[in-house]
Amino acid sequence: MTAPLLANLIERATGLAIDRGGVSTMLDRFVADRMRSLGHTSIESYVALAGSSGPEQQALIDAITVPHTWFYRDPEQLRTIEHLMAAAPPGPLAIWVAGCATGEEAYTLAMIARRIERQVSVVATDVNETVLKAAQRGVYSALAVRDVPEDDRRWLAQRDGKFVVDFTLRSGVSFARHNLVDPPPPAPRGAWDLIVCRNVLIYFAPTPASRLLARFARAVREGGWLVVGASEVVFEPPPGLELVSSDSRLVLHRPPRHLATVLPRPKLRGMPPTVPPLIDPAIGPAIAPTIAPATAAGIPREPVRMSAGDTAARTPVKPVNPDDLVSALGRGHGLFEQGEILAAIEAYDQLARAHPSIAEVWLFLGIAHYAHGNAEAAASALRASLCLDATMWPAGFYLARAYERLGRRADALQQYDLIAVAELPPLTLQSSSAVINELRALRHDVRNAARRLTAERTARARRLLK
Missing domain, CATH: 1.25.40.10 (Tetratricopeptide repeat domain)
Incomplete structure (x- = not known):
C-alpha cells in the first residue's frame, strides 16, 4: 500500500489522487523498483529525493500518469466540439488541449477544423515528457486510428504497419510540457477560445480539481468554451462558467458579461418525447422478453x-x-x-x-x-x-x-x-x-x-x- 508521504507528494506535485484509475498500483511497483536500484531503504528517503523538482520527480510523474487515448474518442462529444468551432466568431481559433497524452486528441481536433474549414492554432500540453515525445513524432498504431472517419484518413500515411500524421496537419499543432497545478500557458491573443480537458479531472483529487477548473475559467475568453469528459460534469462549475447543453451534451461556457445572468441553465430532468420502437412489433423486441419487463x-x-x-x-x-x-x-x-x-x-x-x-x-x-x-x-x-x-x-x-x-x-x-x-x-x-x-x-x-x-x-x- 502506498505510503501517505508518497501520496501527499503526488497530489502536491500533480494534483492526482493515487486511488483513482489504478494509479496506486503503478506507483507502488515503480517506487519499489526505484528504491532497489537507488539503494534506498526507507520511503522517507525516497520521498525526500523525489520531492525536489528534478529528474527523479519527473520519472515518478511519467510512471503514474495515464496515457490511454485514441483518435476520435467519444465521437458524440467531438460532434459537439465541431459545432462549437463552426459557430465561433470568424477568425483563427486558439485551442488548448490540456492533458493531451500521446497527442491523438490534438490531431483529431486539427482534422475536424480542416474539415469544417476553420483556421485553428492547437496547443497541446501534458506533464508527462515521455508521452509528449511520442505526440511530437505523430506515429500511431492501427488500434489508435481505428475510429478515424474515412474522409479524415487522408491525413494519415501508412508506413511499415504504422500510421504517420501528415506534416501539414502537424504544423498546426504544437506540444509543450505543462503541469496542470501551474498557471495556464499563455494564449495567442490573451485567452483561449476553446479549452479541451477530457478524461483528466477524474484522476484528480477534489480540491486540486476545483482549483484547476477555476484556472480554466480565468483562461477561457468571454464567449469561449471548456469541454471536459463525459464523466466529469459532476464537478461544480467555478465562478464565471455556466453549465449549458449543446447538442444534448453538457459543456461549460463563459458568457459575455452582459449575458452572464440570462443564459439558460441546462435541463437535467424531464421526460423525453415518445419515439417509435427500433424493432417492428412483427419482428419482436430487441432483447429477450424475460429481460424487458423485469x-x-x-x-x-x-x-x-x-x-x-x-x-x-x-x-x-x-x-x-x-x-x-x-x-x-x-x-x-x-x-x-x-x-x-x-x-x-x-x-x-x-x-x-x-x-x-x-x-x-x-x-x-x-x-x-x-x-x-x-x-x-x-x-x-x-x-x-x-x-x-x-x-x-x-x-x-x-x-x-x-x-x-x-x-x-x-x-x-x-x-x-x-x-x-x-x-x-x-x-x-x-x-x-x-x-x-x-x-x-x-x-x-x-x-x-x-x-x-x-x-x-x-x-x-x-x-x-x-
Missing part, C-alpha cells in the same frame, strides 16, 4: 411519475459516506428495487459525486435514469461508465435502449452491434443488484438477441438493395 428487478414498464404525495412520502436520502462505497451502493439498490426511483437517482448521484472514477456507480445511475424515463440523462451516465470501463457491457446494453427512446436508431444499432460481436465477460462488481443479477445470468441471451437484431438489419438492407 418488474421484479425494479424496472417499470412505463416511466415512473410521482405525485406530490409520493414525493413527500419517499424515503429521505442521507448524505453518502465516501468511505463506504459498497454500503452506499446497496442502499441505492434497495431504493431502486422498492420502486423509489427518484430517491435511488438522488442516492446514486451523490455517490457519483463522491466517486466520479468508479464505472459501477455511473452504471447504476444510468439504469435508474432509464427506469425513470429520462433517456438523455441515462445515456450521459452510461457513456461515462463505458468510458471508465469498456468491459461494463450492461452499460452498453442500457445505452442502446436509451438511444432507442431518444430516436437515435443508428447509435442504438451500433451499440447492439458491439454487444453482438463481443464475448461478454462475467461481471465483477463491488455490489449486488437484482437487475444486474438478472442480466448476469442472461448475458448470453443478451448477446444472442443483439446478434439476431444485427442479422435482421442486414437482411432488411439486402432486401432493399434488390
Whole structure:
C-alpha cells in the first residue's frame, strides 16, 4: 500500500489522487523498483529525493500518469466540439488541449477544423515528457486510428504497419510540457477560445480539481468554451462558467458579461418525447422478453411519475459516506428495487459525486435514469461508465435502449452491434443488484438477441438493395 508521504507528494506535485484509475498500483511497483536500484531503504528517503523538482520527480510523474487515448474518442462529444468551432466568431481559433497524452486528441481536433474549414492554432500540453515525445513524432498504431472517419484518413500515411500524421496537419499543432497545478500557458491573443480537458479531472483529487477548473475559467475568453469528459460534469462549475447543453451534451461556457445572468441553465430532468420502437412489433423486441419487463428487478414498464404525495412520502436520502462505497451502493439498490426511483437517482448521484472514477456507480445511475424515463440523462451516465470501463457491457446494453427512446436508431444499432460481436465477460462488481443479477445470468441471451437484431438489419438492407 502506498505510503501517505508518497501520496501527499503526488497530489502536491500533480494534483492526482493515487486511488483513482489504478494509479496506486503503478506507483507502488515503480517506487519499489526505484528504491532497489537507488539503494534506498526507507520511503522517507525516497520521498525526500523525489520531492525536489528534478529528474527523479519527473520519472515518478511519467510512471503514474495515464496515457490511454485514441483518435476520435467519444465521437458524440467531438460532434459537439465541431459545432462549437463552426459557430465561433470568424477568425483563427486558439485551442488548448490540456492533458493531451500521446497527442491523438490534438490531431483529431486539427482534422475536424480542416474539415469544417476553420483556421485553428492547437496547443497541446501534458506533464508527462515521455508521452509528449511520442505526440511530437505523430506515429500511431492501427488500434489508435481505428475510429478515424474515412474522409479524415487522408491525413494519415501508412508506413511499415504504422500510421504517420501528415506534416501539414502537424504544423498546426504544437506540444509543450505543462503541469496542470501551474498557471495556464499563455494564449495567442490573451485567452483561449476553446479549452479541451477530457478524461483528466477524474484522476484528480477534489480540491486540486476545483482549483484547476477555476484556472480554466480565468483562461477561457468571454464567449469561449471548456469541454471536459463525459464523466466529469459532476464537478461544480467555478465562478464565471455556466453549465449549458449543446447538442444534448453538457459543456461549460463563459458568457459575455452582459449575458452572464440570462443564459439558460441546462435541463437535467424531464421526460423525453415518445419515439417509435427500433424493432417492428412483427419482428419482436430487441432483447429477450424475460429481460424487458423485469418488474421484479425494479424496472417499470412505463416511466415512473410521482405525485406530490409520493414525493413527500419517499424515503429521505442521507448524505453518502465516501468511505463506504459498497454500503452506499446497496442502499441505492434497495431504493431502486422498492420502486423509489427518484430517491435511488438522488442516492446514486451523490455517490457519483463522491466517486466520479468508479464505472459501477455511473452504471447504476444510468439504469435508474432509464427506469425513470429520462433517456438523455441515462445515456450521459452510461457513456461515462463505458468510458471508465469498456468491459461494463450492461452499460452498453442500457445505452442502446436509451438511444432507442431518444430516436437515435443508428447509435442504438451500433451499440447492439458491439454487444453482438463481443464475448461478454462475467461481471465483477463491488455490489449486488437484482437487475444486474438478472442480466448476469442472461448475458448470453443478451448477446444472442443483439446478434439476431444485427442479422435482421442486414437482411432488411439486402432486401432493399434488390
